[in-house]
Structures are given as C-alpha cells and as structure tokens.
Amino acid sequence: MTSTMLRPPAVRPPAAGRPGLRHRAERLWTASPLTWIGLVIGVFLSLFPFYWMIVIASRTNDAANSWPPPFLPGGKLGENIQRVLDNGDANIITGLANSFLVSGTITVATVFFGSLAGFAFAKLRFRGKNALLLIILASMMIPIQLGVLPLYILMAKLEWLNTMPSVTVPFLIGGFGIFMMRQYAEQAVPNELIEAARVDGCSTWRIYWHVVVPALRPAAAVLGLLTFMEQWNQFFWPFVVLADPANPTVQISLRSLNTAYFADNSQIFAGTLIATLPLFVVFVLFGRQIIGGIMEGAVKS
Template sequence: MTVTETRPGPRAATAPGRRPPRSTWRSRLSRFDLRCTPYLFIAPFFVVFGVFAVWPLLYTGWISFHKWAIIEGDQGWAGLHNYQALFADEYFWNALLNTALLLVLGTGVQLAVALWLAGVLNRKLAGSAVWRAGVVLPHIVSLLTLTPGGHLLDNIQRVYDTVDFWLALRNSLIISTTVTVCCVLLSSLAGFAFAKLPFRGRNALFVAVVITAMLPTQLGMIPLYMLMGKLGWIATLKAVIVPALVNAFAVFWMRQACDESVPYELVEAARVDGCSTLGTFWHVALPAIRPQAAVLAMFTFMATWNDFMWPLIVLDPSVTPTVQTALSSLASGYALDYTLILSGAAIGVLPLLLVFLLLSRQIVAGVMQGAVKG
C-alpha cells in the first residue's frame, strides 16, 4: 500500500477588492506603531520649540550681522562691525565678568548646600514630610506676604477698586493651567520616547534638546514679538500660552524620570500583551512617573504664574492683564502705596498655595525619591 504525502499548497492570494486578513492589518499597524510613534511623541516639542524659541534666536543672530534701525528696519549687511563695537565697550566686559562671578560662586555654594540638605532630608527623621515640605514651600511663596494686618480686608477691597484684579486672576489661571497641563503631557510623551523607545537619531535629537536648554530665550524676545505681530496675536492670551507649551528642561526632567522609574521589563511585557505604544505610555509609564510629573507641574505653574517680562511686552495691561502686570500697575504711581501692593501680592499667591496643597504628597515624594525603588 502506497502512502501519498500531502503538502499544503501556497496560500491563495486575496482577491482584488477584498480586505486582507485581520492578522495582516495588525502586523502593519504594529510595524507602523514601532517605527513612527516615537517621532509622533517628540514632534510636538520640536515643532513648538523650533518655531517659538529656536527660530527667534537664529533670527537674532542674523540681525546681529546687519545694520538695524528702529523705524526703518534692516539697513544692510554690517558684518562683524556690531561685534567689534561690542567688544570695545568696557561696560560689556564688566557685565560679563560680574555674570561669570555670580554664576561660579552662586552655583557652587547652592550646589553644595543642596546636596548636603538633600542628604539630611533623605534620612529617617521624625516628621520628615513636614521638613521636606518646608524646603519646597519657600520657593512658592514668601511667608512675609501671609502675615495679616488689621486693615487686610480694607486693603484687599482697595486693590479691586484700583485695578480689575478678578480679570487678572482669571487670565493668569487660564494661562498657567493650560501651559502646565500641555507642558507636562507633551514633555512626558517626549521623555518616554527618548528614554524607552528605540528610533533612529534618538541620541542626536536628545543632545539637541539639552543644548537648547542652555540657550537664553530672552535673546529672542524681539523676533518673537515680531512673529506674534504677523500672527495677529498681540494683546491675546495665545501669545503667552503657545510659546510656553514646551520647554527643553521639562523634556530632560521627564526623560530622566522615565529612565529611572519605568523598567524595560514592564514596557516589553505590555507589548507582549498587545498594548500599543500610546497605551503603554498611558497605562504603564504615566502612573510610574506621577510624582515627578507633579513636581514638574508645580514648578511650571509657579513659573508661568510669576512670569512678568513677556506678558508685560506682548499683552495690554488694560485689556488682558495678568496678576503680575496688575501688580505692576499698582506700583506705577508717583508715590508707592506699599499696603496696596502687598495686599495684591497676598491675593496673588493664594492660587500657588492651593496648587501646593493639592499636589503636596506627590511633590514631596517626587522631589526626594523616584517612583520605583530599585
């Protein structure tokens, strides 16, 4: 008896007009997810930061090689003439020397004290949470503004009678909340991509992020104001919100948080279970880096709330005031009324205290330790 061996033939091709098998679609989506999602995670940072931070700095460098008049604008190529005049100015060298001394001496002392204090607070102390909160709280609000006097309510009423402080509080709350939520979310996405997702150019792009963190954004304020004028955003809240949606330090902070708190084993396990990259970030990485995200949220909210220079330049204090520009209006008279100014300052710090109280547990945990202990 002869046994005939039967071999399976080739799989029939999918007829034109018919959908391919579900496994084929899943494999295509999986390949797209692995290759393209990391770039989608970092794209918002590079787009916003490139347009509203890097481009103004590059344009400032381009203008420095031209003759420039306030009214007429560009007067032609000047070459190195502006730099020669700058280097010949004694005031420039004095300012550079003072800045270098302040940087070296101040940074060295602060770093030494910070390391010593962190080591002390990281020990097992009675009431350690209170001591740690006491370290963070002075960075949010000065305790001098919280000392009430006998005429506090009368002075607060005078503040609201002098300027539209309700409008200033509302604008500052809208700006700070929007910037904080977007900055934490976008920075977490970019940080997770740089820390845990393999893609081409990852190291080079992260080095670019670190380099841009050292560039002073104040140098690009004039080109940024010109850009806001072309976009029609002058005297609108968008002019303050959009440029601050991302920053390089936030991406660096969240990248370090993901690198320390999210083990590769969890990411690989999520992939084995069929979770997408976005799902892995949302369900695995984000809960692990929540303390560090709370710290970033607090400092971002505080920095945005206290920002004064850019809102003063791009906003109209009488139409779109913020708390800081409103306080500046209180101090703009010929004779300074310090009771009025300090009363407005006391009102202005209340939202910062509220944010600290809401995030206090996460902030204290995130400042002193990571989300996962090895």
C-alpha cells in the same frame, strides 16, 4: 514608593532604623545648639518677608510709610484687598483668571507632551535620539531675551498681541519637562513591562497610555506643580507682549498697580498678597511633593 515622596525608598532619614549603632556614631547626627540656632535664623529670614507683606497689607498707607516701620498687622486687610479688587487700572481679577488659564493650559500640555517625549527618549529606540536630546538640553540655555524682538514681530503677525495665546503657546512644552520625565521614566518604567505589552500587541500609544502613564504619575504631579508655579510667576515675556492693561496676567496687574499707585504701599502689598495666595495654597496642599520633586531632581542630575 509613596505618592508623597518621589524618592525611591533607598534613601532614608539618617540613622533611622539602624539599631545597634555605636554611641559615638549615633551622636554624629544629633543636632547641636548651633544647628538649631542656624535653622531658626534661616526660617525667620525665610518667612519674615511673608509676614511683613501681611503687616503692610493690613495697615493704612500712612502707617506703611511711617518711621519706625510697623511690625504688627493692622485691621485694614479686607479694606485694602477690596481696594485692589476694585482698582480699575490693575484689573487683578481678570489677571488672576488669565493666569489660571495660561498656567493651567501650559501645565497640562507640559505634563502631557513631556511624558510623551520623555517616554520616547527613555524607552524607545530611534535614529538621531542622542542628537535630538542634546538639542533639548541646549534649548534650556537659550534666554527668551535673545529673540524678544523677532518673537514680538511674530506675535504681531499672528495677531496674538495682548491675547493669552501669545504667553501660552510658546511655552506649551519646554526642555525641562521632557528631561525630567525622561530621567524618571528611565528607572520607573521596567523594560519587561513594555516588552510584554508589545508581545500582547499593544501599539506604542497604548503602551504609553496603559503602562507608562500610571508609572509616571508621581513625577507628572511634581512636574505639574513646578510648571504651574513657574508659569504663574512669569514676568519678562508677558511684560513685553501684554500691552493692554485691561487684559493682563496677574504679575502684569502687579506692575500696573505699582506704576499707577506706587505711593500706596498698602494697596500694592495687598496686591502681592493676592498674587501669591494661589501658590501659597498650592504649597500648603502639595508642599511635600514639591520638596520631594526638587530633591529628586537634584539626585537625578
């Protein structure tokens, strides 16, 4: 198993390494021109909004509101980004820092608690396991909207309003992380290894740390990436509890930018660019793992 792809080696790219296949069957997997056209259109539609974001973010606002719309980038990108960074209402630098802090904390906690609980559900026997697992599955279905009012009152009582714990603590561990780690642990951690460790007198915690953690590392990386992306993009709940424009997450900065300077599209788009950039870097560096994780999750469930 490589660290780039989560998938066990059972599934290979189609037809690879299968010499001696009949010509006809071989032809089955070749791409027709139609396939290529479809893919190219798909890629174009998928990437165009990113391109357009750069176009608008690199032009003056007058050009952004002109007719016909502009299609080539201009030279104002640095200037627009500077304007966003200097913007006293959006506080986007604070927003970025807060988002890193919040998403990072949640990611670490999710991977840690998720692998711990996933290991327990996959490999340990205890009473009420199935019932507890069912609760975890059901919890994934509950929308945050359901309890938004009581949650708000709770945050107020804890004096967490407008602070980062209000958008961090409730999300430290979710059902998805546990479920994903359980699925992976079930196949990736051999029972024999656990038994052997027990015989050697390891405590459950030591088994987790020395046997399970190394085996779960690839899945943990993917869970971490997916969690970070999801948390970075949170909008609804921060929108409700972070009322102080001086202390936002980056998505709330964007919203402030939009309400305060809505006619200034070049500045707004420069803001979306800044807000998306960290995840773009993550995607460039770890895109293969992310895609592997998505595909892996699909086969599991």
